[in-house]
Amino acid sequence: MIKINDQIYIDTDSTALAAYTTFRLGGPCKGVCNCTNKEQLIYALKFIQNNKSPFLVIGQGSNLLVSDQGIDAYVLRYFSETPNIKAMSQFELEVEGATILDHLAAYCAEQGLKGINYASGIPGTVAGAIVGNAGAYGQQIGDIVKYVQIFDTGLGIVKTLEGADLNFAYRESFLKHSNDILLSARLKFSADNPIELKTERQSIINERKDKHPDWHNIPSAGSVFKNVAPTSNGGRRKSAGWFLDEAGAKNFQINGAKVFPKHANIIIKDGECSAQDVLNLIKKMQEAVRQHFKIELEPEIRVIGKFTPSQP
Numbered sequence: 001m002i003k004i005n006d007q008i009y010i011d012t013d014s015t016a017l018a019a020y021t022t023f024r025l026g027g028p029c030k031g032v033c034n035c036t037n038k039e040q041l042i043y044a045l046k047f048i049q050n051n052k053s054p055f056l057v058i059g060q061g062s063n064l065l066v067s068d069q070g071i072d073a074y075v076l077r078y079f080s081e082t083p084n085i086k087a088m089s090q091f092e093l094e095v096e097g098a099t100i101l102d103h104l105a106a107y108c109a110e111q112g113l114k115g116i117n118y119a120s121g122i123p124g125t126v127a128g129a130i131v132g133n134a135g136a137y138g139q140q141i142g143d144i145v146k147y148v149q150i151f152d153t154g155l156g157i158v159k160t161l162e163g164a165d166l167n168f169a170y171r172e173s174f175l176k177h178s179n180d181i182l183l184s185a186r187l188k189f190s191a192d193n194p195i196e197l198k199t200e201r202q203s204i205i206n207e208r209k210d211k212h213p214d215w216h217n218i219p220s221a222g223s224v225f226k227n228v229a230p231t232s233n234g235g236r237r238k239s240a241g242w243f244l245d246e247a248g249a250k251n252f253q254i255n256g257a258k259v260f261p262k263h264a265n266i267i268i269k270d271g272e273c274s275a276q277d278v279l280n281l282i283k284k285m286q287e288a289v290r291q292h293f294k295i296e297l298e299p300e301i302r303v304i305g306k307f308t309p310s311q312p
């Protein structure tokens, strides 16, 4: 155990990242530091940077495939079971990145705030969602970001960036490719009827239960690949699941890594399964679509750590 201050510690004993990802996969890191608010995260970041140690910031680990060998870095886990949401005006909220995305969606439905209901039931934190511009039903979180507060790891300072400067695109943002750490965000909403929002929220949650694996019981990281970009301007993305289905990937399995029977774009861990098995299955699915359609599927999940080159 490394003590940073009276409230923040780095746990150097329980370092297996499988405990911190929804895939329940991933080897050890140098130590795990749980930060539940931005003051703790900034403090821990400064401590780790002063010691010139490598680090990785994660949220709920719901978009990650971490290698079996693990990573040679400290992991700062920015995650809080207690929502940190402040109303700044009638339609604007200041939300800490550690807040669970679904807690935000539930709060907004209750308050009659429209703009995040589609995210009902998506796992992960608000920070993880903004970094990867999470979305569903044709909507994405970048649409409601007014500005964000980040920790600039190059300069070691806290900065504010306009939402418009984050280059949000389908499952993309500028933050995904920078070393900046998202601390909090100012989000803007519009008015709606709370009863209607709550009814819609429940039907979205029910639909997810029907079509997706319940991540509490069935380990996965959601969609493996991004939907496929249209070939003409104004066209819509085509579901990666459709291409995988047509390419015969639905029955693919490598050890306990299996394509989810109800959704060809999701891999689940079912029994004995390593992260390497999952990566090998990803390559096999990619190869099937390449052969069938001459299309290159682009992974949506973030692959972290060292893997051996796969033999599909």
Ligand SMILES: Cc1cc2nc3c(=O)[nH]c(=O)nc-3n(C[C@H](O)[C@H](O)[C@H](O)COP(=O)(O)OP(=O)(O)OC[C@H]3O[C@@H](n4cnc5c(N)ncnc54)[C@H](O)[C@@H]3O)c2cc1C
Residues within 6 Å of the ligand: 022, 056, 057, 058, 059, 060, 061, 062, 063, 064, 078, 097, 122, 123, 124, 125, 126, 127, 128, 129, 130, 131, 132, 133, 134, 135, 136, 175, 180, 181, 182, 183, 212, 213, 214, 215, 220, 221, 222, 223, 302
């Ligand atoms: C069953 C299931 C269903 C899903 N459905 C959807 C869906 O419908 N739509 C969708 O978009 N996604 C979906 N996902 C994927 C996932 O839930 C989202 O991408 C989520 O927003 C990731 O948040 P997280 O906190 O878990 O991020 P993590 O997985 O912890 O991290 C993701 C990336 O963001 C970086 N990161 C995290 N926090 C910070 C920070 N504070 N500052 C800088 N970088 C940071 C990490 O380093 C990592 O590279 C699903 C996942 C599962 C398991």
